[in-house]
Amino acid sequence: MTVTADIINCAISGNTSTSGGYGGIYALGGSVVTVTNTILWNTSAPYELGKGLGAIITATYSNINGGYVGTGNINADPLFVDDTNANLLLRDYHLSIITSPCVDTGTATGAPATDRDGDARPIGGGIDIGSDEAF
Ligand SMILES: [Ca+2]
Numbered sequence: 001m002t003v004t005a006d007i008i009n010c011a012i013s014g015n016t017s018t019s020g021g022y023g024g025i026y027a028l029g030g031s032v033v034t035v036t037n038t039i040l041w042n043t044s045a046p047y048e049l050g051k052g053l054g055a056i057i058t059a060t061y062s063n064i065n066g067g068y069v070g071t072g073n074i075n076a077d078p079l080f081v082d083d084t085n086a087n088l089l090l091r092d093y094h095l096s097i098i099t100s101p102c103v104d105t106g107t108a109t110g111a112p113a114t115d116r117d118g119d120a121r122p123i124g125g126g127i128d129i130g131s132d133e134a135f
């Protein structure tokens with residue numbers, strides 16, 4: 001069975017993996033996964049992205065810890081407002097204003113019209129990588 005998933009403008013951070021080397025997204029064999037404008041950061045596993053035999057992962061305009069080959073991808077601390085708070089409920093995955101490398105470095109292709117807050121995209125010079133459009 002082939003599974004297709006399009007993951008667009010998401011922030012996946014602080015994931016814990018107990019099953020192996022991939023903590024962000026793992027594409028099972030035969031699946032096709034497209035990752036766009038997405039942050040994959042700070043997993044407990046060695047790699048953010050992994051795939052089984054015959055699976056295809058295409059990642060572009062995304063910020064992936066450890067790096068991943070693809071147009072527009074970066075590998076830089078996204079500078080969330082607070083992604084390390086000991087109280088999980090107080091963690092804040094909004095982007096820091098201006099200083100985040102995710103600001104204005106995404107692609108408009110496929111990006112949703114609004115962000116997680118309902119703010120219209122884009123704000124500033126372009127689409128931001130992640131679930132937040134910072135201002
Ligand atoms: Ca922007």
Ligand SMILES: [Ca+2]
Pocket residue numbers: 115116117119132133134135
């Ligand atoms: Ca916002």
